[in-house]
Amino acid sequence: MSSAHDDRAAAAPSLLSVRSLGVGLGEVELVRGVSFEMAKGERIGLIGESGSGKSVTSLALMGLLPDGLRASGEVRLNGFGHNIVDAPDRAVRGLRGDRVSMVFQEPLTALNPLMRVGAQVAEVIRIHGKAAGRAQAAQKAVQMLDAVKLPDPAEAAKAYPHQLSGGQRQRVMLAMALANNPELLICDEPTTALDVTVQRQVLDLVGESVKERGTGLLFITHDLAVVANTCERVMVMHQGLVVESGTTEEVFTRPTHAYTRALLAASDLEATDENGRLFTVVSARDYTPPASDEEHAKAQMVRLAERSADRLALEETESLAAAHEEQVIEVKELRRTYTRGRTSLFSLPGTVDALKGISFSVAPGERLGIVGESGSGKTTLLRILAGLDRPSSGSVTVAGNQVAGARESELRELRQQLQIVFQDPMGSLDPRMRVLDIITEPLLVPGQALNAAQRRGLAEKMVEAVGLPVSALERFPHQFSGGQRQRISIARALICRPQVLVADEPVSALDVSVRAQVLNLLADLVDDYALTLVFVSHDLAVVRHLCDRVIVMHAGSIVEEGPTEQIYTAPQHPYTQQLVASSMNLREEILARHA
Template identity: 65%
Template sequence: MRTESTVPRTGADLLLRVDDLNVRTPYRTLVSDFSLHMAHGERIGLIGESGSGKSMTTTALLGLLPNGVTADGSVEIDGYSGNLLQAPESDLMKLRGNNMAMVFQEPLTALNPLMRAGAQVAEIILQHKLAPNKAEANRRAVEMLDAVHLPDPAQAARAYPHQLSGGQRQRVMLAMALANDPSLLLCDEPTTALDVTVQRQVLDLILELVRERGTGLLFITHDLAVVANMCTRVLVMNNGAVVEEGTTEDVFTRPTHPYTRGLLAASDLDAVDARGRLFTVATAQEYVPPTADEQIVARPEASAAVAGTAAAGPAAAGTAAAGTAPAHAEPVMRVTDLVRTYTRGRTSILKPAPEVHALKGISFEVPEGGRLGVVGESGSGKSTLLRILAGLDQPTSGSAVVAGNEVKGAKEPQLRALRQNLQIVFQDPMGSLDPRMTVEQIISEPLLVPGRGETAADRKRMVAEMLEAVGLPASSAERFPHQFSGGQRQRISIARALICRPQVVVADEPVSALDVSVRAQVLNLLADLVDEYGLTLVFVSHDLNVVRYLCDSVIVMQSGEIVEAGDTETVYRTPQHPYTKRLIDSSLTLRQELAQSA
């Protein structure tokens, strides 16, 4: 955690003064009595879950509220004499970019896909008349791209957004936001969609740039570890109101509001309750917040991890025992020398079609009842592996045997048997649930394959049992997906995956889109159901802390290869491969950030 003393927030030092801000629709109040006094150069975190009012507050500050939403109260920024909520649009257009700027969560939707990156930065410089001509603006744009540490900024300036990686696009957004050296930078979940190492780079870059320039930072996020890393002061929002405010260390180590304690408890994957389950907002009364000077120790349940053989360093890449099954037990999943090579479209009649080596001969086994974590960044081959295991893609060579079914060369009848024994829980439940089907139809759909003998009454009874198992009321069966929250939709996805009693469940980033309190509930649910039904779990994630909590063994993938594997706690505590070490070092945890401030 950053330990600089909190900047005084009175008198002429104030950069931003917000008093009694209310944001309303004709039907309800979205934000009520929000107040914030921010000094020049101060870094403040605004935290809360979906629907807490964070984003509505920041869009009100910028004068960008959607149609039908109004704001009243007082918002003043240093350099402008009036109330921003009553300022004409012409004034606000001058202030945006000059005095205050925004970095959004998803850069691909915020950048113009038809303009080169450098031209988009130059456009902002020209609009605010900070360069005399287009040539000078283009030169300044390349300088800004260099300032945000883009490799070869001149080449990046000529690239279109789709030709850049997610982290590079976010750097372009940051260059645009800081091009006119604003005094206030607002960041709305700017690293949520990024890989863990890229997230760390972008956060370090934001911190470096705002410190150098003395820029005030208002950082909006639901990730408490990020706030502990970035901010000196924090405001906690719930249901449109600030429920707690103070220095980051005070709020995170001595919370006074039950909701803050609940958020902390649900965010802390190093803490479990008396039953060994993650804390939720509802069970947070027993939670003991971390202290800034405590030592990080291994969790007690780590000793129960399934033994595995760590692939030590690059020499062992491609072969890994992800978990060692008992001598008498056949592994539920055995992957041997799996290769998948894609051929892209030809770019020239003189050159062969380029090849993409998505998997480069990987091997691992998972015993019955094992919990295997698969970690790696975008492009590591995780998704290709999942598609092959589920029978949705064929390997170029090698073997993948899942629950007794060989995937390579399998015909549709064999694939049907495989899919009865392996089910997937996807990352985005809204994208994987048919909006025109009721919950009962969605959950019972896997039972409709040829060869099963359940009657309509049987299916109705089984749906009711699964709804109860995932903690949803029986009345949910008649409703549609859009009538549920994100966490509830993920429970429906889990119910659908388990109704045909599979041997293996593959979870593909199932909690990455969820709020922290909902994440804890879904992880507890998954852990309980895996134990209750004797499932074998393959859990794919870029969140190393989630994998550490849930999985007894882990494989680390990079560029289509397994670079390290073994018992989860051993790999996390003593990583052998430089890439594994970099992933772990880049991962933010609340306790580590607080401990680093001591």
């Protein structure tokens, strides 16, 4: 396969040539010696973790580096008479949006909130002289919105960005990027914040669009499964250097650099070490990448099937045992209806049914996964379980505490028994408090008769339990990495020894190597502290690794529930089937490329 790709690359004319590209900030080199060639129509993935230099490299290719950063080296686009690194800004401005376009990670910050989306697409067309006038530009804008498969494009053109969903906004960004048929499209983490089905749709759309137009694609991401699905060639960045490059199959099945192997190991949630733990950067040397050899690949698939069968049998046994235990969470006919504001002076207030009579129970020590996309009702359910919202009807009991109708004073015990770890630790940690005060804050509620020395002793035990040094207690949240801040959040949640730990997308914002570490930590703590875990995520692979049982939510209802392997290997409901089919699995994507 690699030789065939090399032959095609050699035959295709060069589109982009990068030689010894460097980016610095003062004396600090952020990117060093990046060199590569891209053929016309070629799709290249640029992967690496936060701080590796991926986004800075892409901005340098576009001539968009912010003030204070300096670029060196050579970036040549076929037919452009200047080196983009030191070309006059006026000349490079003519390239952007015309011959070279970019799709950013967060479309809501990239789109003008005061302009209708159709007008924004039309503006790109008009600026580069691709329409005779405003009317023609507006007409072409609607055509582009139709090309990226926005429903009712003429009406969508009249909407403002905040009136569209995340996936629809990303389609608008793609329409803007492709409006003038660019020769090079740079996508910087364009699907990171999207639900799995929307991610799959956007990736399919990007692939179809660049193929139809013969556009070169540089796809920047930390998600290796996305690269395996989308790109022919891959470059791996680490600390500002490209440490490995080659065809996707070569790099992902026969990595030569230790960092590439570590990324693969941490991304492959179907691979575990001899102790059943996910591989991390430290343990990656023992990881065996997915095989490209057909017989070896078949053997791997057989082993995976056997492991799934064993786990399914174990889960069914545990489920039967749990049925005879007292349930730590009981939810019966839970409904939550919100009232919308009036849309006009004479209209009646509308209502939204966030939860539509759901019922389920969780046994002590169980690991329950709740999956579903944006708007499914997951967050509303969590808020009610934690006593942060009240149900419209139905009953909720958590660790013996009735939530519905309880007074604030009666919810104090509930909040001692149930703690939450949130998605964004920086947003849930007070930046003005030291870690010691953050972790011990739950111990200050009335009824906790502990003095300062006792609280500090408990805090020291907790930071050590989550893998941080005792010295961390004297520091502030901004002095830690994202993964370390999430460990602080977990320590705070567990210091009062709750029965139930609710984790709300706790690893979605983390790099893959840090994700593996935090997931291992959660699994260990759940076992060590005999916790009941409710794990909420849109990442089906993470839930499959961590949870015994899964609830699938859609539009405020539970559409399917059961043992994890049963849900994943034999989903019954059409929505569950769509979720499973849309989720990307690194191992399966690599084996599919070889097939």
